[in-house]
Amino acid sequence: xxxxxxxxxxxxxxxxxxxxxxxxxxxxxxxxxxxxxxxxxxxxxxxxxxxxxxxxxxxxxxxxxxxxxxxxxxxxxxxxxxxxxxxxxxxxxxxxxxxxxxxxxxxxxxxxxxxxxxxxxxxxxxxxxxxxxxxxxxxxxxxxxxxxxxxxxxxxxxxxxxxxxxxxxxxxxxxxxxxxxxxxxxxxxxxxxxxxxxxxxxxxxxxxxxxxxxxxxxxxxxxxxxxxxxxxxxxxxxxxxxxxxxxxxxxxxxxxxxxxxxxxxxxxxxxxxxxxxxxxxxxxxxxxxxxxxxxxxxxxxxxxxxxxxxxxxxxxxxxxxxxxxxxxxxxxxxxxxxxx
Ligand SMILES: [Zn+2]
Numbered sequence: 001x002x003x004x005x006x007x008x009x010x011x012x013x014x015x016x017x018x019x020x021x022x023x024x025x026x027x028x029x030x031x032x033x034x035x036x037x038x039x040x041x042x043x044x045x046x047x048x049x050x051x052x053x054x055x056x057x058x059x060x061x062x063x064x065x066x067x068x069x070x071x072x073x074x075x076x077x078x079x080x081x082x083x084x085x086x087x088x089x090x091x092x093x094x095x096x097x098x099x100x101x102x103x104x105x106x107x108x109x110x111x112x113x114x115x116x117x118x119x120x121x122x123x124x125x126x127x128x129x130x131x132x133x134x135x136x137x138x139x140x141x142x143x144x145x146x147x148x149x150x151x152x153x154x155x156x157x158x159x160x161x162x163x164x165x166x167x168x169x170x171x172x173x174x175x176x177x178x179x180x181x182x183x184x185x186x187x188x189x190x191x192x193x194x195x196x197x198x199x200x201x202x203x204x205x206x207x208x209x210x211x212x213x214x215x216x217x218x219x220x221x222x223x224x225x226x227x228x229x230x231x232x233x234x235x236x237x238x239x240x241x242x243x244x245x246x247x248x249x250x251x252x253x254x255x256x257x258x259x260x261x262x263x264x265x266x267x268x269x270x271x272x273x274x275x276x277x278x279x280x281x282x283x284x285x286x287x288x289x290x291x292x293x294x295x296x297x298x299x300x301x302x303x304x305x306x307x308x309x310x311x312x313x314x315x316x317x318x319x320x321x322x323x324x325x326x327x328x329x330x331x332x333x334x335x336x337x338x339x340x
Contacts, residue, residue, distance in 0.1 A: 010334040017337020018305065019070050019092065028089035028308035030079055031071060031336060032299060034318040035060070035098050038108040045104065045215045048141045050183040052322045057108045059327050064116040066329050067094050070336070075119035077234055077273045080297050080313065089308045096120040097299060097318065099238060099277055101129050103216050106223040113232050122227065123238035123277035123299070126261040126268075130220035135242065136197045137186045138217065139206055144168065144182055148209035157200035161188035190280070193248035221268050228269060236275035237261040237295070244280045245287035258290040275299070276314075288314065305338050 019031065036053040038060050039046045046054060055063070067073050071094035079093055098105050101124035113120055125133075134142075143152055149168065152158035162168050165184040189197055219227075227233040239257040243249055249257075258276065265272045274296045278287070281301025291298045297313040304317035311317065319335060326332040334340050 009340055010331065013337035013339040014330045014333030017333065017339055019333065019336040019338075026091070027310070028091050028093070030089075030306035030308060030316075031092070031094040032076070032306050032316055032318040033063075033067075033094065033096050034299075034301065034320045035096065035109075036100060036322075037102050037104050038112075039104050040108070043104075044212075047179070048138060048145060048215070049179075050137065050141070050186060051179050051324055052183065052320065055321060055323045055326065057112060059323055060109060061112045061116070062329065063321065063326065063332060064112065064118050066332055067096075068116070068118070070094070070333075073118050075234060076121045076297075077275060078119075080275070083308060083313075084296075093308075097277070098122040100125055100135075100242070101218050101224065101238070103219045103223070106219050106227060110227055110230070110233070114230055117232065119232050119234070121234045121236055121273065121275065122224075123236050123275075124224060124265065125218065125238050125240070125242045125279075126264045127240040128242065129218055129224060129268075131218070132216075134214060134217050136189075136194065136201060138214070139201055140186055140189065140197075141182050142210050142212075142214055143206060144185065146209055146211045148206075151204050151209045155200045155204050157189070157192055157196055158204070161185050161191075164188040194243050195248075224269065228271060234271075234273045235265065235269055236273045236277060237265050238277045239279055240264065242279045244282040245278060245284065246282045247284050251286045254284075254287050255290055258287065259294050262294055303338075 035055065037049060038057055039054050040056055071092050072090035074093045074095050076095035076097065079095055082089055096118065098120060101122060105122065149162065153162060162185065165181060165188055167181050168185050224235060228235060240261045241257060243253065243257055245254050245257060276291050276295040276298040278298060278300050292314045297316060299316045299318055302317040303319060306316050321335065325335050
């Protein structure tokens with residue numbers, strides 16, 4: 001019964017949501033979409049990533065085809081410039097964003113972007129591009145996939161998180177880890193600062209416990225330049241080091257992440273856009289102030305549809321898309337309604 005009700009809500013949201021019927025009296029709106037990784041299901045990286053981070057190449061191609069039917073698909077910087085100029089905005093615009101600068105974006109998203117000729121904005125972690133940096137959630141996933149739970153328990157940071165997710169230890173010899181369970185452990189770990197999680201990883205010597213080689217994470221600058229060279233991809237800042245800009249982080253570090261990332265990005269990519277993206281969507285007053293003084297606009301992970309008249313330029317909400325909530329046109333439509 002509950003399942004049936006859910007299906008009805010999804011169908012209604014898909015058919016009658018504001019992405020289909022924006023009345024003439026409404027303010028112009030922008031559907032700002034958030035993607036992270038584009039990976040096929042048989043790729044090892046798919047298995048090592050939280051479900052909320054991925055769509056498959058086929059699903060992404062379907063999204064672009066559907067989006068063109070519903071919206072004026074625009075470049076985010078152009079939409080912002082149009083808004084700032086006071087000129088009329090399209091009633092239903094859509095802009096696509098990618099966070100972090102994953103190598104798989106170059107591998108799997110770029111060919112589809114080119115085939116569909118759709119503009120996107122990519123937010124790069126500026127000091128990590130071109131390095132072998134791994135985000136701590138991926139290191140934690142790799143440890144779980146390597147059955148390193150006993151080693152993790154040696155450190156209180158991991159012991160506390162694992163205690164909150166008892167299912168993490170349920171099947172000790174699993175070939176494929178339960179990705180929902182992995183996401184729950186990562187969520188529990190987010191109660192700690194990024195520095196504390198990295199320190200805990202170093203303390204248990206994470207490299208010693210992996211039983212496979214870690215796949216590459218981020219792109220390098222040449223790949224990023226190849227993307228911008230198509231004329232379809234623009235790049236903005238996603239900080240220097242992907243530190244969450246909350247009260248755990250000293251103000252001097254917040255300023256470095258915000259201000260210096262803009263300078264470093266401009267040195268690598270002279271045509272970089274003046275738009276910022278908050279890691280994990282986190283920001284305190286210091287961060288919001290610094291970002292407002294440094295960039296013309298910023299995107300968050302707050303879920304919603306941007307109102308062309310009211311939404312503040314430095315707190316642009318987005319709609320996150322991942323495989324589970326968008327693998328069919330009907331599910332995608334429901335997600336775009338903003339209702340489910
Ligand atoms: Zn990010």
